[in-house]
Amino acid sequence: LAPGYSMPAAAPAPEAREAPAVPDSEEAEAVELEGELPGALAADQASMQSVLVRQGRNRYRVRVPQGLKEATFGNLADFLAAQMLPPGIPPSELRLISKGKTASRDDRLGDDGMKEMSVMLLFREGFHVAAEGARWMSEKEEELAKVEAKLASLSKRVEANFSDAETSLQLAEVSDFIETLLQSVDSVRVNSMKLPLMQELQERATKANERLQELRK
Secondary structure, three states: OOOOOOOOOOOOOOOEEOOOOOOOOOOOOOOEEEEEOOOOOOOOOOOOEEEEEEEOOEEEEEEEOOOOOOOEHHHHHHHHHHHHOOOOOOHHHEEEEEOOEEOOOOOEOOOOOOOEEEEEEEEEOOHHHHHHHHHHHHHHHHHHHHHHHHHHHHHHHHHOOOOOHHHHHHHHHHHHHHHHHHHHOOOOOOOHHHHHHHHHHHHHHHHHHHHHHHHOO
16 A cells, blocks of 8 residues: 655766657657648748758658748747647757757747758756656556545544554555655656646645544544
């Protein structure tokens, strides 16, 4: 009932690493997607311009109707996060490399005369640690739901004066789990989009702990 806790291991953190946004697997197939940035075709363009985004074996081709000199890397990052990458990855975690340098959000995609360009997609430092944290949080949410149900059942026994040695043992197991969870939750890193869920997990654990203390009086 009281699972052991192990912190997600943080690998040595280079500034960014070229790794898939989904769990790495030899069986995973390369992704090839096409899309188009919002915007009207520029009047001075003879043909549609585009960006080829390379991320590991994955390829994302994005058409840019307004032209490379009008669209920014911020526009591209927002589009990739919203339309092409797995859900839950914020644009702030994307690192786009163009001509050997990390592009800023305000940088233009290209210059006059360019028809197509290629950029590399990496993830910023800490992204994979945050992904591990999100998995940890998901697992603890499921475990806490079971503990909450168990605590409700134990509450009925205590309130009905049916408490015995087994009840005390199970309350102790619940206490161990909740104590470990509350000690760990502040140390696990998640990205900004997951912070409200982490706060909700902490609040549920705190509420369960308060109920537990009432039963053990």
